Amino acid sequence: MIKPDAVANGHAGKIIDHIITAGFQIKAMKYIHLTEEQAGAFYEVHKERPFYADLVSFMISGPIFAAILEKDNAVADFRTIIGATDPQKADAGTIRNLYAKSIDANAVHGSDSDENAAIEGSFFFTAAEIF
Ligand code: CMP
Numbered sequence: 001m002i003k004p005d006a007v008a009n010g011h012a013g014k015i016i017d018h019i020i021t022a023g024f025q026i027k028a029m030k031y032i033h034l035t036e037e038q039a040g041a042f043y044e045v046h047k048e049r050p051f052y053a054d055l056v057s058f059m060i061s062g063p064i065f066a067a068i069l070e071k072d073n074a075v076a077d078f079r080t081i082i083g084a085t086d087p088q089k090a091d092a093g094t095i096r097n098l099y100a101k102s103i104d105a106n107a108v109h110g111s112d113s114d115e116n117a118a119i120e121g122s123f124f125f126t127a128a129e130i131f
Helices: 006-007 011-020 035-041 054-058 072-083 096-097 116-126
Strands: 025-031 064-070
Touching: 006 011, 006 054, 006 064, 006 096, 011 025, 011 072, 011 096, 025 116, 035 054, 035 116, 054 096, 064 116, 072 096, 072 116
Parallel strands: none
Antiparallel strands: 025 064
8 A cells, every 4th residue: 555644745656656666567556545444444453552543543544545566575575665664764765764754654555474465455456456
């Protein structure tokens, strides 16, 4: 996902370009304003964490881009190009280093495993929407 902060700040196009330039193919993409129920369900795994309520309200503060990306070693390589969750700790030149301001408003989300990528992809897209 490209999160609401990056969309509102006009960074979505540059982030998509960064992702494509890094060798990822876009298999599906959607521009969507999540409901509270959808954002809560997407981040259900974090339900018991202290930041869950703030995370959900941030994720419904504006529209996002959701995408399915394809590449060899996609999960690990995507995490490399986005940088650490906390932008203050993200390596220079990573998407969060370039475009994020805080751990909440951290510009992008990437799946942390192939299994979660499949679950998160099917959260947003039907089979007919994936190329
Ligand atoms: P994301 O990769 O979307 O996964 C969960 C999100 O929770 C994370 O990025 C952050 O934006 C947000 N978050 C807020 N506080 C924390 C924290 N202490 N640890 C991890 N994630 C956090």
